[in-house]
Amino acid sequence: MEYGxxxxxxxxxxxxxxxxxxxxxxxxxxxELPDVQASLHEDAVRSEDxxxxxxxxxxxxxxxxxxxxxxxxxxxxxxxxxERVQTVFSRIVAMTAGAxxxxxxxxxxxxxxxxxxxxxxxxxxxxxxxxxxxNDHALRHLYTMVNLxxxxxxxxxxxxxxxxxx
Numbered sequence: 001m002e003y004g005x006x007x008x009x010x011x012x013x014x015x016x017x018x019x020x021x022x023x024x025x026x027x028x029x030x031x032e033l034p035d036v037q038a039s040l041h042e043d044a045v046r047s048e049d050x051x052x053x054x055x056x057x058x059x060x061x062x063x064x065x066x067x068x069x070x071x072x073x074x075x076x077x078x079x080x081x082x083e084r085v086q087t088v089f090s091r092i093v094a095m096t097a098g099a100x101x102x103x104x105x106x107x108x109x110x111x112x113x114x115x116x117x118x119x120x121x122x123x124x125x126x127x128x129x130x131x132x133x134x135n136d137h138a139l140r141h142l143y144t145m146v147n148l149x150x151x152x153x154x155x156x157x158x159x160x161x162x163x164x165x166x
Contacts, residue, residue: 050136085130112146
């Protein structure tokens with residue numbers, strides 16, 4: 001019994017892919033790829049903003065009014081979702097840490113050490129508020145839960161705020 005693509009050795013593609021330079025030898029300047037560092041900075045987008053940027057780029061290249069309206073509606077829906085995420089996390093923080101601590105919780109990023117607090121809190125957010133695997137924006141706000149747990153706020157108090165908010 002034989003496995004794999006038995007025709008791969010018959011093509012010159014493998015040799016072209018691997019190259020014919022001896023091991024450890026760098027390719028000559030003519031063979032090197034062009035430097036793409038400059039273009040990377042122009043197109044860099046935070047991962048949670050990729051969907052919005054993609055919609056805006058589609059909007060600039062759309063031809064029909066119906067397509068344009070659909071994209072505008074998608075942008076409005078995504079904006080509402082992002083605003084809801086911000087509102088939910090702000091309410092949870094205000095209810096647990098207090099309004100005076102709101103800016104502190106949102107502006108700092110503490111190191112997670114209290115896993116016994118964080119893991120159940122994230123599970124409840126995922127079950128009651130947002131599907132974290134489907135919502136990059138919500139994922140980016142989980143650091144606030146780290147901050148609450150690291151501030152010594154009890155799991156019960158955080159869970160209560162989540163249950164009231166969502």
